[in-house]
Amino acid sequence: MRCEEMRSLLDLYLDGELPEEAARKLDRHLLRCPACTYEVRTLEQTRAMLREAIEPARPTPGFRERTLARLLDTFEPSLQMRPHPQVGRQWSLELLQEDS
Ligand SMILES: [Zn+2]
Numbered sequence: 158m159r160c161e162e163m164r165s166l167l168d169l170y171l172d173g174e175l176p177e178e179a180a181r182k183l184d185r186h187l188l189r190c191p192a193c194t195y196e197v198r199t200l201e202q203t204r205a206m207l208r209e210a211i212e213p214a215r216p217t218p219g220f221r222e223r224t225l226a227r228l229l230d231t232f233e234p235s236l237q238m239r240p241h242p243q244v245g246r247q248w249s250l251e252l253l254q255e256d257s
Contacts, residue, residue: 160186163193167200 163186169175170183187194 160193164196167197171200171204
């Protein structure tokens with residue numbers, strides 16, 4: 158396996174998404190290629206730093222309600238609201254059948 162080929166696979170490798178055979182080839186290459194080993198370490202460190210630096214995204218208060226309201230505004234003409242037969246008072250949305 159050549160270095161360029163292997164570097165194009167590093168992201169998948171670190172994500173553990175590389176097929177086993179390819180991952181083994183890559184492991185073997187790393188054993189005898191200091192340059193690629195260095196590359197992997199650097200990439201791993203960068204990823205670790207990014208994970209720490211970036212806060213998980215959280216919706217702001219009211220986001221869910223505003224989004225739901227906008228969805229309803231947009232899709233209301235093609236939706237009908239009626240109480241869900243099994244769960245009583247909860248509302249469900251069903252697409253109206255288009256008369257064709
Ligand atoms: Zn290499």
